[in-house]
Amino acid sequence: MPSPSPRVLLSGLSAAAIAVLAGCGTTVGTPAQDRVAPVAAGDRPPGTGTTTARPPTAKPAPPQALPGLGPRTLARIPRQTGQLVMVTGRSRTSSDATVVVYRRTPDGGWQPGAAWPAHNAKDGWTTDHHAGDLRSPIGVFTLSDAGGLRSDPGTKLPYHHSGGFSIGGRGFRGERLAGSFDYVVAIDYNRITGVSPLDWTRPMGASRGGGIWLHVDHGGPTHGCVSVSEPHMKQLLATLDPALHPVVVMGDAASLAS
Template identity: 25%
Template sequence: MKRYRRMAVLAMAVLAAAVPAAAPPGQTAGTAYAAVLGQGVQGADKGGGPGVVEISRDTKAPAVVDGVIQPQNLEAAREADQMIVVVGTGGCNADTYYYAKSEDSFELVWKEASVVGRGGITSDKGEGDGKTPSGTYGFTMAFGLKEDPGSMLPYHKVVKGDYWVDDPSSSYYNQLVNTSVTSRSWNSAENLAAASPYYNYALALDYNSDRVPGKGSAIFLHCFTASADNGSAGCIRLPESRAKELVQTATEKTRIVIAADITQLK
């Protein structure tokens, strides 16, 4: 009987020595214990023996599969309620996809041929280069020459004297101003009131919101005309009906994803 007691005490002592008294930083007692036993914790022996539960590392799902966009796998999908995905197709041409969130997935509402900068899409945007900046952005406001169609974002009805400053040396760089209250202290700016039908409806991207001189300004999503289009100065152009729809539906959570081609989506 004493012999069996000694064996039980010895077994308990061995087990106590094997299990850490306290879990290391970043581990629970359960994962620390599993690490000692080698049962499925990353970095432990993964021999696949009886009772072993393997915990695999998270792998990023592809944004494109067989040439088809997987909107739920885009980085922007983590927080967006809607996504506008602009994919360059060569030169100043692009396809724009509009996705709306439905429970835990995103559904394609429409796809539309669109126009981007005359110099295409770039990851290194500069003022006056005629290129559209790639990346993921939100919208700061909606504006237009026409009356507010029911915008979810703050809507500015364009009036005489409205300018968007694109002079990097100006203190008003990449800002909307009106000459009735702001003295002209710039060498270059877009006269919004004179840009019909392009600015009938528009959304302002939050590109270069820090207003870094020379990094680019006045990047909008707005209307195009039915005539031949050789590209914008950097904006995204859509048929007026589509631009109006996006002005009506875009919120502070809506994201626009811009890529030079479909392989660049992430």
């Protein structure tokens, strides 16, 4: 996260639709001398009434699973989770990622939203995040609190509006960082929930880092956060619902597949 000081951190199968193919038939003409006269309804033998063919019934599509997630990652997703933000890094050392928001469907599957381009930490991903390592933590983390320099754009998450989200300076590519924290969602890694993302309490200690957020993209890698464009960040805030127990599943593709 491009922050002047660390802060508290928050964290398939594609189902193929089953189609039933109904065949089409053609009627071939019969020479007149070979035709059989129709039998009147009253002359039909008992039990030989007219049978109407029923069209095949389409089977419902099976629930869609979460693509790219292996059994170990899936096991870490809480049973009550109804919303999931999947952040998939291009590689273990890449700062480029893709974000997709999923919602659980009544049949137990998952409905994906659009894929958004994103950035993560400059040096990629790690399963052992520490302050200043320039890597984003791999894992499954709840999403409980939001905030920003700008006023609440309309979210069901607790929103903490504060001037403390101001930031200046330049990023790793020389890009301006101003506006990066206009909207943020704290990822519940090494933080307590129910407080502002600016809260510095670190249950696992300061050495384990902090302030890993979802925030507005500034056009380059972060110090540890995940960033998306401002319109996508506002859409995320409007979508997340604490009643659905949202989580973020984040890491490089190979790690998430384990």
